[in-house]
Amino acid sequence: MTAYSTNVHNKYKAPHGDSRIDPRRLESLERENMVLRGEVRKHMNIAQRAYDQKSKIVQILFDNKESIPEGLYVELMNSLV
Numbered sequence: 001m002t003a004y005s006t007n008v009h010n011k012y013k014a015p016h017g018d019s020r021i022d023p024r025r026l027e028s029l030e031r032e033n034m035v036l037r038g039e040v041r042k043h044m045n046i047a048q049r050a051y052d053q054k055s056k057i058v059q060i061l062f063d064n065k066e067s068i069p070e071g072l073y074v075e076l077m078n079s080l081v
Contacts, residue, residue, distance in 0.1 A: 054080055 021029075058080055065073055 032061055058077070061068065061073065061080075068076070
């Protein structure tokens with residue numbers, strides 16, 4: 001059985017030349033991976049909602065183009081790009 005270092009700077013690091021991962025470190029990495037995947041999903045949902053909102057705003061501006069002054073319309077549309 002391999003003895004893993006408990007040195008604070010090399011926590012759970014295997015001895016030099018041993019490519020195995022300490023099971024405690026592996027569990028920690030798996031938990032961290034799960035948390036990060038959740039964060040990615042959350043940010044993807046936020047980005048999708050922002051895109052949907054932006055699309056709605058563009059559609060409203062386009063539908064009301066005749067009642068919006070030309071310069072303001074162009075400025076608003078450019079700001080949404």
